Amino acid sequence: MILGRIRTVLDDGGGMGRAGQLRKPELSAAHQELNAALHRLHLLAGRPSLSEVARVLKGAGISRSTIHDAFCSQRLPKWKVIDALVEVLSSQAPGGRPEEDQKVLHEVWLRAAQESDEQEALGAQAVVSQREVEIHPLLLQRALLPHAIPQLDGVEIAIRYLPATDLHRSGGDWFDAIPLPGPTVALVAGDVMGSSILSIALMGQLRSALNALVQLGLPPHEALNRLSEQAQRLHGDQLATCVCAIYDSGTHILAVSNAGHVPPVVLHPDGVSYALDIPSGAPIGVAADACETVTFQMVPGTTLFFLTDGLVSSPTMDIGDGIVQLTASLSGAHTTAGSKAPPLEDLIDVPLQALIQEHLHDDAVLLAARLS
Incomplete structure (x- = not known):
């Protein structure tokens, strides 16, 4: 599985940041773990271009820009995107086991989603503390509920x-x-x-x-x-x-x-x-x-x-x-x-x-x- 195999793969001396290659964003703990697994899996799969991956995932409605964001954006990707990327990249990697890798990474993704929610809540609380403004409970609650039927x-x-x-x-x-x-x-x-x-x-x-x-x-x-x-x-x-x-x-x-x-x-x-x-x-x-x-x-x-x-x-x-x-x-x-x-x-x-x-x-x- 990825999280076992990637620890045996040496980093390439910062090569992820060179032109034409994928840069790693600064992320929270679980999101960083998820992102690192994607980058290592991309390496194990032979570094296919994002255009190649996008052609494979065209039928799933996942664009090249969405794939790029999954690797390089600070925004947590949807599970649908991670799931599809793991299936494609793990199947191309030597000894890849897509189903096992997907199972492991969806646990990591859930923790990253939880961290993202907590960071948003803490960020909102910090803004309120700095401005010494009282948040009206009803306004906050309505903001967190679905906005449309x-x-x-x-x-x-x-x-x-x-x-x-x-x-x-x-x-x-x-x-x-x-x-x-x-x-x-x-x-x-x-x-x-x-x-x-x-x-x-x-x-x-x-x-x-x-x-x-x-x-x-x-x-x-x-x-x-x-x-x-x-x-x-x-x-x-x-x-x-x-x-x-x-x-x-x-x-x-x-x-x-x-x-x-x-x-x-x-x-x-x-x-x-x-x-x-x-x-x-x-x-x-x-x-x-x-x-x-x-x-x-x-x-x-x-x-x-x-x-x-x-x-x-x-x-x-x-x-x-x-x-x-x-x-x-x-x-x-x-x-x-x-x-x-x-x-x-x-x-x-x-x-x-x-x-x-x-x-x-x-x-x-x-x-x-x-x-x-």
């Missing part, structure tokens, strides 16, 4: 984020809808415990890490277990909850795993609504092997609702009662609409009107996904 094959999405009435109580609630290869999509809702700038910063890191993990093709429980392991290592006793689902619109199979979060709610095309019966798991940061995946055969036209506890709990209402009210409001809306399902943008507001009182004690997320 993605267009997904086989799934229609609607999203609502509601801040707490006391804006300084806004914490680490997040959501995500992530397109994956083929007719699949990942749907996520999560909540970092606590209401502070640190909770919001951690939310941004967990969201980025989970996005990367599901895009590696990991099933929901493995993605959540890996996320919990990272949280334990990097954030000590800071905890979070999260539910992660992957839906395949070709087979209509939904795979779900839960890490101590509120379960998703289902609205069937016939108007029946209920919370999915899934193991609750342990919160993120407690254990690295506590989550499991459960699969369901979904009926086209079903709508799923991913939420955080701020929607269904308050000082005067527990989560169980809140979920009962939510499911009743959805069934009632279906009955009122008759045989035709109400538009998703209208339907998502129904539980909000039923549950949200004048004072919202905690921030809340609601993501609705209508399956085709």
Whole structure:
């Protein structure tokens, strides 16, 4: 594998910096390790020109400039680019083992992505300290959440984020809808415990890490277990909850795993609504092997609702009662609409009107996904 073999290859006296050759940027620890592996692998493969590599990767939509940036830019490349480069270069290197090298380097890439998130958070904190300016929690949180509703094959999405009435109580609630290869999509809702700038910063890191993990093709429980392991290592006793689902619109199979979060709610095309019966798991940061995946055969036209506890709990209402009210409001809306399902943008507001009182004690997320 690369990380074993490259240590036996001597550096060529700084030749990487000469004209016509690839220069190494100054990078963080894990990114530097990743970049060094790419440079050594390029050396082992006989230093093919970037144009040659680009011709091989043309079908994958990876340009010569993207390949150059992977070697020379301080910006962390996407895993798709690293994965393709390792496959091409390792297959050209004597004794290359592309699959093993890819497995090793994706671990390094994940650590580099985590470092990148932490550096951005620390950089923002330093700027604030120098200017003695207070960061408004709501503004920071909105900056770390998705800015647009993605267009997904086989799934229609609607999203609502509601801040707490006391804006300084806004914490680490997040959501995500992530397109994956083929007719699949990942749907996520999560909540970092606590209401502070640190909770919001951690939310941004967990969201980025989970996005990367599901895009590696990991099933929901493995993605959540890996996320919990990272949280334990990097954030000590800071905890979070999260539910992660992957839906395949070709087979209509939904795979779900839960890490101590509120379960998703289902609205069937016939108007029946209920919370999915899934193991609750342990919160993120407690254990690295506590989550499991459960699969369901979904009926086209079903709508799923991913939420955080701020929607269904308050000082005067527990989560169980809140979920009962939510499911009743959805069934009632279906009955009122008759045989035709109400538009998703209208339907998502129904539980909000039923549950949200004048004072919202905690921030809340609601993501609705209508399956085709």
